[in-house]
Amino acid sequence: MKSARPWLAPLLSALFLALLVGVWYLATYQPAAEATVDSEYAALVGQAASTGAKSAMPTPGEVGAKLWEHLSDPFYDRGTNDKGIGIQLLYSIGRVLLGFGLAALVAIPLGFVIGMSPLIYKALDPFIQVLKPVSPLAWMPLALYTIKDSGISAIFVIFICSLWPMLVNTAFGVAGVRRDWLNVARTLEVSRLRTAFQVILPAAAPTIMTGMRISIGIAWLVIVAAEMLVGGTGIGYFVWNEWNNLSIANIISAILFIGLIGMALDTLLARLARAVTYRE
């Protein structure tokens, strides 16, 4: 469907953004209040406390300044516990890709086997149904206890949460390949391996890609929580560290970055999915 006015949607988006920032500005606007305590005391407490109020949400201006600070120097390294947001994001992306890649290596072949054999499908189904809805973070204590390495534990959690959507979707896609095509292959006496690669794989590819897209979305959701628990490096650790400092402006910046990267990952897989779709 082609719109007659392609600029209308972006314009509306911009309008919504302006509205959001405007409401935010008004909600956080505080007229300069007189200090209600003596100056010696005021010097020891934050600005909000010195006027007898609680500390408030940061204004759009403060968040903007923080964002600029992060963007202008994203890769600084001031010691083990203080690295730039760019480095933290790279750590997180690295973990997600590693866990997700390992999950794909396991889930797609296994999904193939499950999808091609109704017997195995039925036998494994109860396990998959029980394990699938478990929150990945519930695995964390178990992982930390058995693996005894927090870095690998985080990757394991990503692995386990990206596994199920890919496994289920691959099995579903493989099982749903049209009978006619398989029959044609059998009439032409194509070997089983060749059938798998040249008939079933292309036919199931769009469903598999959908599973991968769901998985990476979940993996990116989970990494933040996992890193908040494990600490050390990554965007989740960054959020935790700034929470420690009650710096809401930094947390809002991190939320924006997390959203942007998540969108980028999703778009990437959507592109890949489009490349393998076919028309019947």
Add this chain to the structure above:
Amino acid sequence: MSAFRNPFDHRVRLHRSGCACGRHASQAEHDHAEALEARQLQDRVVEGAVMRALFPQDEMRRGFLRAVGAGTALAAVSTLFPLGLAKEAFAQGAGALEKTKLKVGFIPITCATPIIMAHPLGFYSKYGLDVEVVKTAGWAVIRDKALAKEYDAAHMLSPMPLAISTGTGSNPIPWTAPAVENINGQAITLAMKHKDKRDPKDWKGFKFAVPFDYSMHNYLLRYYLAEHGLDPDRDVQIRSVPPPEMVANLRADNIDGFLAPDPVNQRAVYDGVGFIHLLSKEIWDGHPCCVFSASKEFVAQNPNTYHALLKSILDATAYARKAENRKEIAAAIAPANYLNQPVTVVEQVLTGTYADGLGNVKKDPNRIDFDPFPYDSFAVWILTQMKRWGQLKGEVDYAKVAKEVFLATDAARLMKELGMPAADPARPIVVMGKTFDPKQPAAYVDSFAIKRG
């Protein structure tokens, strides 16, 4: 030499508040620099001895140096002879360090001051160690990472090594606490809306937060409530909440107050969310809080490294004890790499001149103090409270567990080597006016009206 400087110049200070040589801001900084210089001098001596041994004839050495340059010569000699190791061996005296690269975990609170400040102020490098101090998200995580040997040593709450060793809340693994990090330094903070309810008898139904089940905070809060006739399990709720979440929860009215480590208390005041009801020193003046800890395995396998590490911690603790160094320390540990807090918050905690949240500026230089000696009696007291609240079941050999975990003899020997004053073994423990006799732990537990089990 300021005596020769123009006294009519406004920049010249006639009364020096700095150090003896005038190059440093304080005497402490001067001493510190001097110690580093001494180490450098020592290194030079080792280098000199090695070069003399390699080139008995001076002419030959000079020819060699002229031909290849000093840098190349140093590199070449280092490949033939482990200069670095030799220097360390010399500095240690007793034996070479088994391991120089170490990881030490900490929780971002002021209790960890000696562990943290030893990094930016160079106490680890002074003893030949390259220590990475790693910020950790919570007590359970620091315990698991220490158990998993990701950390060589870690900052823990003083009851944790006892809980780990006795297998309370985890598998029993022999653990040690060779040094206490801080004494005092905690506080009860209440939400602003309770500013007229200063009597604990009005606290029925309150929700309190403590950092961990196995913490001095938990035991002190329970003790304090019980002394005022409140049963900590029935009349109030006590939850375990990680320190960074405490202020946020107080702000959201999820909890009414907490007994927490600093800078959390001061941060609640700084943000106008709560006020400091009582410092923990008013419950028990001189109570231990956090300890420096390592597994028994690490201590046994790396005796020299362990001694060097312990010495740097003891040295840092002694430095932190002096009131005049506190401002410098606050500035060193406040940045994002360590505590990640406004400097003024950390400074108020360490100097003891602080805003109480009700509009008063209070002064108490002993708000937090640093005394590394791990008294057995501390451990026994903690064990009695673990027993009192049902965390420890069955018979407990208080004295034996305390001796095995709190390594008082090691600390005493190293403190003597460092020239620190010896600890008084008979130091009394008085909690809210009641004296504790470490020789009668079972009777002490029985003496309380409110207890479990």
